[in-house]
Amino acid sequence: MDCLLFSQWPYCEKRCTYCNFNKYIARSDNEEAVRSCLVQEARTLLQLSRVRRVSSVFFGGGTPSLAKPSTIRAVLEEISKSTYLPADAEITLEANPTSSGKSKLEQFRDVGVNRLSVGVQSLDDHDLLLLGRTHTASDAQRMVAEARKIFPGRTSVDVMFGLPGQTLASWHSTLHRLLEQCDDHVSLYQLTLERGTMMFKWKEKAQLAFPDQELTAQMYDDARRILQQAGFRQYEVSNFARNGAVSKHNLSYWLGKQYIGIGPGAHGRFVVHNTQGKRRQARIQTLEPEPWMKEVRSHGHGTRKVTEQNDFEILSELLVLSLRTDVGISHKRWRERSPTVSLHGLFEASQELRDLQENGLLLLDQNGLRCTWKGLAVLDSLLLPILSQFQESWTQSDNLEPHQPQTTA
Template sequence: MIPSTTRLLLSSARKLCGAVKMRSLHTRNTEEAAVYVHWPYCEKRCTYCNFNKYIQRSDNEDAIRACLLKEASTLIQLSQVRSISSVYFGGGTPNLASPHTIGAILEVISQNALLQQDAEVTLEVNPASIQNSKLHLFREVGVNRVSVGVQSFDDSELLFLGRTHTACDALHTVEEACRLFPGSTSVDIMFGLPGQSMESWQSTLKTLLAICDDHVSLYQLTIERGTALFKQLQRGQFSPPDEELTAHMYNFARRTLCDASFHHYEVSNFARNGALSRHNLSYWLGKQYIGIGPGAHGRFVARATGGTQREARIQTLEPDPWMREVIQHGHGTRKVVEQNDLEILSEMLVFGLRTDTGITHEAWQQLSPSISLKHFFDASHELKMLQKLELVLLDESGLRCSWKGLAVLDSLLVPLLSQLQYAWNQMEKEGSPKDTT
């Protein structure tokens, strides 16, 4: 899940890059990719949700399964990757799909590329009554990690969010997941809810730590235009969350989780005992990934057609048009854009700085041999000030956010992206950079 502010910054970065003519990408490893599979259906739409979700008809799982299988085969063959490092079933509510559908998708992925022996296979799960749980069946078809969308352990908060489960359902689901997937169960929890007090947040964290496994994702509620919550806010039915209190909740949660031996390895993610999300690290480290299903995004080199540059791909949003396109063309790709080096550097900044390790000098220079990170900062008073304030750290290992910098990352990205655009324009005026690889 990418926070909305980060998505907006990425969109702005792409617009900045669009008018600049670039040299070709220094191709990195194109032999391996992660796979994201989007299941677009939910039982209902939550009040805060602006994702690509729909209410499923009762008669179309066979049809969408056939199309997911066909598109997976087509796109993996197009990429000509030899191995798949991870598969992530997101949504929507992918645990509404039958285990047969999940298993069939994993089988067709394995038929078209090597699904690595230790590949991470994650299924997003919404809590359900214990009678409706199919977790053991998903494990039997190849799922080895689950991400449980708890969001809250407070029934009044769950009602406000429009969730279909209760706090009791959440507790039962997490307990069962931890039993079936020990060391590989992640829990999503939300903070910054209207009316949420520091006391209730502390209680939520206490409950979480009593039952969670080795991975936790914290997400701040964002009220998006077009959602039910946005309309309620416009009508004055509740007051927006206090920004200072929300920041305090985030920092308190960080300290609490770290005190419980969790490693804060990404802005929103915490892991202990080495249980980092390998699939999400593929995004943050700029690796290839293939997006399958309605509205899915991908980043890979289409080697089957002679491609040498990485392409940003977006699949058709709505399930029915997407299925028609898959039946006709083998895939439902609606938009393909070749990414130039400036776009990839922008994504490296946006995603790499989300992690505690940040961006190494080697990774940066692979795409930007003429603009070192040190030169990049020395040329900007504003960026030097970020260093002076100890919001970002630049040393022999590379560039990364400090502890306090991670808490205000989105505000830091604005000057960083602007300086990147300026530095690249200056470099273009002086002549195309020489390829040093």
Template structure:
């Protein structure tokens, strides 16, 4: 492997910013994803007119940027405010959702995800208003997955019941740890007892559709302590678990403590052992490891997150959520961002869109222009395939021939990765598989995905050639970038 090749930062940030992202390996590929069957109240979307293109579909992400306090490890775009005009925020979320759905001419919204921040601090009325606006602008099936992220400190039974009445049917709870000392180190508001109460309440209201987030690799955390936390979590929630290795982000309080010597930095070997321990334990107890950081039982996969990893279209509403300390501009990488075609303006190319970060500025732009898109970049074919490769290999199903062909009708997976080169060497070494199902990692390869991607991206770039690169202006800037408010 060519160790000097780097995974492009814009792709690394994109992968890390999406819900469900992680920094280590993935699972084997037992077969295609099995999604929950639609409920009995499912309303079928109207059939396309024969001879016309299939109606556009997209997932919708809604970002709520507010928190009661900033956790010691968080460097995302969150805000702690003393007083909040929720009615004004609600009106802007509704208007931006309507505007972007109109611009994209999306026919059907496949899923909605309320992330943050702490979306459980929003009132159920705000959630209901956004969902009503979405249903008014596009088809939103009665059984479409609607997820809300919640912190245990704002997840009382009455509040969760309010969200269910508003239309939420799946809950993702930011437990992070079931140990009080670890929670204090992380700067979390809740206790372990409150976390257990929140999960139990959620499982009663959202049976089979409750997910828990857990962090591992905390400063001073041993492998045995992590195994105990995982065992406790399994006794609490057996639907869906998301595991994230703690990243010590520059500018955070926790990173400063580690850098100053007040807390120990976990060794890389220990982090790898913790991750491998979790994979083995969860799979042995019946979980499907369907994505780098995500494990599900009984078909409880997140259909919304799968839309990212399968490179479906998605629309981001609300202030951007990208890291506030990002060291490079992120016009095509992270945030309350989107990947969709501007059909309402006659567009036919997939765009990367990022919303304005600061909530007050974002609200002002929404009130003036209908949306707060800060930047738009038309993705060229190579960039779209790079994103598909980077995100698709995170899943146990990998990249199917059908999905690849949607983005690359001229060059098949076999054309690009079946020829002599890096991919074939990875296959011969037992890291990668290319067969009738598509391209995916083996169980061993999933654990080292980040180290495989540079070689695969290099082979992709070489196969498609430099002719696919975007035009540059006289200063060498990307000539495809356009103002976020041109033509709405």
């Protein structure tokens, strides 16, 4: 059995105006303690899972490029000691332009990182200022150029749309300038206003004007078209790659592979082999760094919440995640989990799903179920009827298991 591993670095230089992630302002005096706990938690959870092979590792955050390369090396060394980490495993690190110069990027490469995800977000200094980013457009351009030399073909960039005051013309300009400088992977994210963030408050007080829903939808559609013309394949709702540069880690996650999460607030989905029945568990680590470290020192891990997942919950997640990709879910993978409710059966029982197929949004054929190019753009509106029909069919097949109660570790 193999799985993915995600390592959460909880610190940032500052909190961006749109961000509600689990992150904290960086401290300079506790990295050694955080490193020790990340290593210990990796060891403990890998032993609990009895994983034989970790196929990819993703260092996310927060801003993991703020960590010392020695911290990244220590985690990778522990994974290699506890299980098999192939020499060609994909090892990704998220980085912000102001937290990693050329020399530090080279150090990350030397300790095992072989893929970089750069948080560009915008190439407009005014946008970056509104977002609360600590870098400028020139900082981002310089870092992307340096990263492409150190991680050729394996440098990804993140960019956002739907920003305050953004127009279709300015968005097109950003994309075209990005394409002049980026590597072979681009991630697009629509700005989401989360309650409790500074930007949400600005909108509540009408201090900023945001693009309406119709305009942001047009921005997304235009971006897909522009990237496709530049040779990119949209292999997931928000992710585009050319020359085969897909993120193996993220693609495996969307296709339902098990993953272990270490670090404050990390999530995981894996089978714990010392539990009766060997059910897959959904696990969440303690959010705050200091309590998390205390729990790791006491128990070997800082898992705060554990929920055993039944087959219906696992299949529902598999549907949602797989349909985010351009390959969808095959009949074979579906039957492995659902021998009594087939994908064809869902459509036979639902006129609404057949209508979605007739309208060119879903495609069900001998390969399996997937969204069309048109359907990927409106995935959220497709999931409700699909999941509703799945729940009805599952219940009628007398397979529905009682919801497993949540437990606290």
